Amino acid sequence: MVATVRTVLGDIPAGELGVCDAHDHLFLRSPALPGQELGDRERAAGRLRDFLALGGRSVVQWTPYGMGRGAETLASLSRSTGTHVVAATGLHQAAHYTKELLGRVRDGLADLFVTELTTGIGTTGVRAGLIKVAGAFHTVDDHARLTMTAAAHAHRRTGAPIAVHLELGTAALDVLDLLCGELGVAPQHVVLGHLGRSPDGFTQREAARAGAVLAFDGPSRANHATDWRLPEELAALADAGFGGQLLLGGDTTVPETPGMPHLLRRLRPQLERTLGKQLLDAILIENPARAFAFGPTA
Structure with a gap:
């Protein structure tokens, strides 16, 4: 069976992703970032066109x-710019939501994620291609446990990758x-984001040794x-044998982030x-094709 990635225009063979920005945002809004919204369609289209002109082909948006x-704009942007775009379901840290919104969704998160992965996001018909969740600072708090448990259930029902x-x-x-111990998610379906923001080589190697995918995304604004x-x-990490588990992303979170170009x-x-063309091509092309492919369902 050919591995597939779920883009906003439908499923494609994973090998068609091409050069991939493995973690970015075309649109983003949060009460934690007042006045710094990413909401301009033309600016998003411009970033995609610039990325394409530089040899980019695919962008994975982690906005949950x-x-x-x-979501109502992603398909037309993908079509008009000629880029593959992967959308996300999932839930970020509690600080990014109102209490009212969290109260509405907390008891049905797994079903919400599955619906957005299989039927579509709202009435757009656009299906998500990954589940985005978040940890807390140096811990997994109660909110993270809630969202990760729902993500694991949704992964087992759909095969969708989980991005953290x-x-x-x-x-x-x-x-x-x-995720992988208690909840039983196979580690190759877990993408850990922002590893470079805590440059702890021991933890990075241990996470890679466990089988997870490691995303280095930035540059970091903070x-x-x-x-x-x-x-x-x-x-x-490559010298230690983990070159096949590395990803790169631009992570545009506020308008001034240099991001995908x-x-x-x-x-x-x-x-x-530093790394040589062969390894860098693997990080930009081959590794994302594996990391964002749907796995088997339970």
Whole structure:
């Protein structure tokens, strides 16, 4: 059976993803980021066109439920720019929602995620292609346990990959203990985001050794002092045998983030000198094709 990735225009063979920004945002809105919304369709289209002109082909948007995903716009953007776009279901940290919204959805999260993965987001007909959840700073709090438990149930019913925001890059092993240990999700279907924001080589290697996919996404607006370590972190993980588990993303979270064009215009040449073209091509092309493919269902 050919592995498939679920884009906003439908399922495609995973091998068609091409050069992939594995973690980004075209649209995003949160009460935690007042006045810094990503909501302009033309600016989103411009970023996609710039990315395409630099050789990019696919963008995985990690914006989950209730955060202004722009689901009604994603299909037309994908079609008009010629890029593949993957949308997300899931739920972020509680700080990104009102209490009223959390109260409405908390008891039916797994069903909500499954519906958005299989039927569509609202009335748009656009189906999500991954489940986004989030840990807390150095821990898995009650909200994270709730959302990750729902994500695991939805994964078993659909095969969708699970993407995890690690707060400042922390709690990776706690997340894996819950998702892969207690909840039984196969680690190759778990993508850990923001590993570079806590440049702890031991934890990175342990997470890779457990079988998870490691996403290095930025540059980090709040933690830029860690960005310069990226080449050596990737090289160390590749030298340890984990080159097939690495991803790169732009993670545009506010309008001034350099995001997806920066990933290919500035970061790619730097990393090619450090890692070599063969490994970098694997990180940008081959690894995302595996990481975002749907797995078997329970």
